[in-house]
Amino acid sequence: MPYFIASSILFFLGLITIYWIHSQYHLDIVVTPAPPPAAGAALISICIPARNEENNIRRCVEAALDQDYPNIEVIVLDDRSTDATAEILRHTRRLRLAAQDDTLKIISGSDLPEGWAGKPHALHQASAVAQAAQDAWLCFVDADTFLAPQAISSCHAKALETEADLFTVMTEQILGSFWEKVVMPLVMTALSVGFSPRKVNDPSRRDAIANGQFIMIKRSIYAAVGGHEKVKSQIVEDKAISEQVKWNGHRLIVADGTQVVSTRMYTSLEAMWAGWTKNIYLGLRGRTAMLLLGAFGAMLALIAALFLPVWPLLGLTWFLKGGGWMALAVILESILVWGYLIYIRAKAARGMNISSWYALTTPLGAGVFAAMMLTSAWRVISGKGVIWKGRTYHPE
Numbered sequence: 352m353p354y355f356i357a358s359s360i361l362f363f364l365g366l367i368t369i370y371w372i373h374s375q376y377h378l379d380i381v382v383t384p385a386p387p388p389a390a391g392a393a394l395i396s397i398c399i400p401a402r403n404e405e406n407n408i409r410r411c412v413e414a415a416l417d418q419d420y421p422n423i424e425v426i427v428l429d430d431r432s433t434d435a436t437a438e439i440l441r442h443t444r445r446l447r448l449a450a451q452d453d454t455l456k457i458i459s460g461s462d463l464p465e466g467w468a469g470k471p472h473a474l475h476q477a478s479a480v481a482q483a484a485q486d487a488w489l490c491f492v493d494a495d496t497f498l499a500p501q502a503i504s505s506c507h508a509k510a511l512e513t514e515a516d517l518f519t520v521m522t523e524q525i526l527g528s529f530w531e532k533v534v535m536p537l538v539m540t541a542l543s544v545g546f547s548p549r550k551v552n553d554p555s556r557r558d559a560i561a562n563g564q565f566i567m568i569k570r571s572i573y574a575a576v577g578g579h580e581k582v583k584s585q586i587v588e589d590k591a592i593s594e595q596v597k598w599n600g601h602r603l604i605v606a607d608g609t610q611v612v613s614t615r616m617y618t619s620l621e622a623m624w625a626g627w628t629k630n631i632y633l634g635l636r637g638r639t640a641m642l643l644l645g646a647f648g649a650m651l652a653l654i655a656a657l658f659l660p661v662w663p664l665l666g667l668t669w670f671l672k673g674g675g676w677m678a679l680a681v682i683l684e685s686i687l688v689w690g691y692l693i694y695i696r697a698k699a700a701r702g703m704n705i706s707s708w709y710a711l712t713t714p715l716g717a718g719v720f721a722a723m724m725l726t727s728a729w730r731v732i733s734g735k736g737v738i739w740k741g742r743t744y745h746p747e
Contacts, residue, residue: 352677354669354674354677354681355677355680355681358662358666358680358681358684358685359680359684361662361684361688362684362685362687362688365688365691365692366687366688366691369688369691369692369695370695372540372544373540373695373699375543375544375547376540376543376547376548377547377548377549378521378548378605378606378607379548379549379552380509380513380548380552380604380605380606380607381606381607381610382505382506382509382520382606382607382608382610382611383505383610384499384501384505384610384611385501385504385505385508385509386419386501386504387419387420387421387501387504388420388421388504388507388508389421390421391422392420392421392422392507393422393484393486393487393488393507394422394423394424394482394484394486394487394488395420395422395423395424395487395488395489395490395503395507395567396423396424396426396478396481396482396487396488396489396490396570397415397418397423397424397425397426397490397492397503398426398428398474398477398478398481398489398490398491398492399411399412399415399425399426399427399428399477399491399492399493399494400428400430400470400473400474400477400491400493400494401427401428401429401430401432401436401440401473401494402429402430402431402432402436402469402473402494403432403433403434403436404432404434404436404494404495405432405434405435405436405439406618407494407495407615408427408436408439408440408494409439409443410497411492411493411494411495411496411497412425412427412440412443412455413443414497414498414499414500414502415492415498416447416452416454416455417500418498418500418501418502418503418504419500419501419503419504420503420504420507423454423503424454424456424481424482425454425455425456426456426458426477426480426481427440427455427456427457427458427477428458428460428473428474428476428477429457429458429459429460430460430469430472430473431459431460431462437459440457441457443455444457456480458476458477458480460472460473460476461476466583466584467583467584468583468584468585468586468588470563470586470588471579471580471582471583471584471585471588472579472583474491474579474588475578475579475580475583478573478578478579481570483570484570485571487569487570488507488510488567488568488569488570489567489568489569489570489573490503490506490565490566490567490568491563491565491566491567491568492564492565493563493564493565493614495564495614495615495616496522496564496565496612496613496614497612497613497614497615498565498611498612499610499611499612499613501611502608502611502612505610505611506518506520506565506567506606506608506611506612507567509606510567510604513602513604513606514602515567515602515603515604516568516569516572516596516601516602516603517561517566517567517568517569517572517592517593517596517597517601517602517603517604518566518567518568518604518606519561519562519565519566519567519589519593519603519604519605519606520562520565520605520606520607520608520609520611520612521548521562521605521606521607521608521609522562522564522565522608522609522612522613522614523608523609523610523612523613523614523704524539524613524614524615524616524703525613525614525615526703526704526705527615527618528618528619528620530619530620530623530719531617531618531623532700532705532706532709532712533709533712533715533716533719534620534623534716534719534720535616535617535623535703536696536699536700536703536705536709536716537713537716537717537720538627538720539703540699541720546558546560548605551593551603551605552603552604552605554597554602554603557597557598559590559593559594559596559597559598559603560589560590560593560605561589561590561592561593561603561605562589562605563588563589564612564614564616565608565612566589566592568592568596572596572601575599575601576592576595576596576599576601577595579592581595582595586629620719624723624726627723627727628723628726628727628730629727659685659688659689659692659714660714662681662685662688662689663682663685663686663689665681666678666679666681666682666684666685667682669681670682692710692713693710693711693713694710696709696710696713697710
């Protein structure tokens with residue numbers, strides 16, 4: 352009887368938890384393709400930081416240059432790359448100049464000053480050379496992010512419609528390798544639990560987050576909150592800048608931009624491990640509730656990875672040893688929880704344009720996700736710091 356009662360409690364808790372986790376992602380604001388504005392539209396300066404991005408930079412920059420928005424400049428900050436990034440940028444600029452197009456500006460980044468993290472410093476330098484039109488916008492785009500031709504026009508129109516001061520979108524995630532398809536859907540679900548879009552978009556709440564892959568911000572607001580210099584030591588600079596905007600009374604909007612912006616964040620388990628162990632703990636640090644939620648998430652991931660596959664086997668073993676109807680009930684409960692989890696993860700997989708069969712890898716992905724969370728926390732708490740783009744940071 353104690354085993355049956357414990358299984359029944361886990362059954363109800365499992366169903367409730369799975370439903371709750373997967374009911375937090377409400378991106379009510381959706382960017383749809385929109386026509387470009389008329390001549391005389393506000394200047395938008397697209398700023399792209401690039402450090403060792405030889406695999407992505409050409410596609411990223413060409414997509415930014417090919418926007419249908421009538422008034423843009425594209426500023427790429429080569430952050431002291433040691434690969435072919437600088438050479439690719441120079442070649443791209445030569446081709447554009449040959450076509451009588453001087454939209455592209457390339458800047459060689461300076462040495463990283465004391466107290467600065469790499470990406471805030473790169474964006475600070477890029478934004479400093481952007482043209483200072485009165486109604487201008489800055490648009491920060493990661494080098495692994497690719498804009499559809501109508502992306503800037505569409506996002507600018509939606510930013511105006513929602514009266515946003517900072518407008519950011521969740522991008523379509525391009526998932527190529529096995530490990531990306533196993534882990535990334537779980538990571539994105541976890542992010543939606545920690546930072547509900549509805550709460551972020553509610554001006555009465557302090558919840559703030561931005562996706563550094565694509566951020567549009569009014570130049571006047573950027574200056575008012577101190578720009579990236581205000582958050583110069585923050586490795587998770589997108590979240591930090593969004594907090595500066597919202598907490599100072601300005602309008603922050605996060606929207607669904609999957610129809611116009613896509614990203615290939617990582618191409619291997621190694622790159623994914625380095626990226627998320629950098630972000631997970633630092634993104635939750637400083638907020639007790641979020642740290643507790645993160646710890647709870649790690650525990651759930653471990654349960655999914657370790658216990659769920661064993662649960663029906665325990666029931667079967669008990670039945671074979673004479674457990675009778677209670678053992679059969681345990682088996683049924685475990686199968687129902689498994690079935691519900693696989694069903695809802697299959698929906699999540701289809702939403703990210705991958706096969707529903709990847710739902711069956713949920714325990715494996717959950718185990719990797721839990722390991723990333725725990726490793727991220729341990730590196731920071733132990734003082735070992737986090738490593739990103741060849742630089743080691745020791746957050747306070």
